[in-house]
Amino acid sequence: MAAAVLLGRAAALLTGAQRLLRVGGSAEKCLCRGIGSDAPPKRPMTAYLRFIKEQHSAFRQKNPEMTNVELVKKLAGTWKELPASQKQVYEEARKTDWQNYKEQLAVYKAQLTPAQAVALREEREKKMARRRLLKARKELTVLGKPKRPRSSFNIFVSEKFQEIEGITAVAKLKKLFDMWQRLSSSQKQPYLQLAEDDRVRYKNEMKAWEAKMVELGREDLVRSKKQRSKTSETAKTAEKLKASSHEKKKNLKLKGSEE
Numbered sequence: 001m002a003a004a005v006l007l008g009r010a011a012a013l014l015t016g017a018q019r020l021l022r023v024g025g026s027a028e029k030c031l032c033r034g035i036g037s038d039a040p041p042k043r044p045m046t047a048y049l050r051f052i053k054e055q056h057s058a059f060r061q062k063n064p065e066m067t068n069v070e071l072v073k074k075l076a077g078t079w080k081e082l083p084a085s086q087k088q089v090y091e092e093a094r095k096t097d098w099q100n101y102k103e104q105l106a107v108y109k110a111q112l113t114p115a116q117a118v119a120l121r122e123e124r125e126k127k128m129a130r131r132r133l134l135k136a137r138k139e140l141t142v143l144g145k146p147k148r149p150r151s152s153f154n155i156f157v158s159e160k161f162q163e164i165e166g167i168t169a170v171a172k173l174k175k176l177f178d179m180w181q182r183l184s185s186s187q188k189q190p191y192l193q194l195a196e197d198d199r200v201r202y203k204n205e206m207k208a209w210e211a212k213m214v215e216l217g218r219e220d221l222v223r224s225k226k227q228r229s230k231t232s233e234t235a236k237t238a239e240k241l242k243a244s245s246h247e248k249k250k251n252l253k254l255k256g257s258e259e
Contacts, residue, residue: 040120041104044097047090051079140221143213146205149198152191153180 045053052075059075060066066074079087109117150158157176166172180188206223213221 040108041101044094044101047087047094048079050090050093051075051082051087143218143221144209145221146202146209149202150195152188152195153177155194155198156180156188156191 052072055075055078056071059071059078063071063074109120112120157173160176160179161172164172164175166175210222213219
């Protein structure tokens with residue numbers, strides 16, 4: 001059952017990505033489809049992004065050997081060292097664009113029906129929720145949160161994926177799912193054991209990570225109140241042991257000096 005759900009999710013994600021590529025439009029246009037005949041005005045770029053867009057071609061001509069990532073890093077470094085007076089030019093342009101944007105947005109909203117206005121607000125709330133989710137995920141990555149354990153089917157797929165012939169990733173996943181279904185219990189056992197080992201790894205790493213989060217004052221990242229209390233107690237115990245060890249060493253030094 002879990003394998004079937006995984007296959008369905010993977011297929012849905014790939015299909016959605018392919019659909020977006022075929023459409024070729026921006027996310028903003030997709031969200032506003034059906035709300036009005038005209039798309040809402042596009043938010044103006046920040047001063048930094050305006051600088052990047054304006055200077056990209058010139059930097060590319062001067063550094064044709066650079067990859068896009070290297071080029072953006074170079075542009076970012078140049079922006080950082082740019083005098084405040086030159087940055088102000090881009091900031092003033094942003095302010096002008098922002099004022100125009102607000103005026104255009106007001107005109108756009110005025111021509112919407114109540115139902116369309118509600119739909120637009122709901123879509124923007126969903127978009128903001130997605131942004132908050134992505135921001136939270138990035139924060140967890142920076143904080144080093146352990147990766148979730150893989151299932152036995154996940155491990156099987158990662159091992160066999162490159163060996164399977166297929167035009168699309170979805171087709172490959174379908175073949176792998178059929179192969180998995182046909183495996184005997186003994187053939188699945190190595191993958192089941194690897195999955196169990198990964199589950200134990202995750203459990204141990206999460207325990208240590210959550211203890212660290214409590215020490216950093218980030219109890220909000222601990223999974224549950226029960227786990228939070230347990231992890232907090234573990235952190236306190238570790239701190240007590242550390243203090244006790246330090247005290248013993250101190251006493252031994254004093255004893256040695258007295259002798």
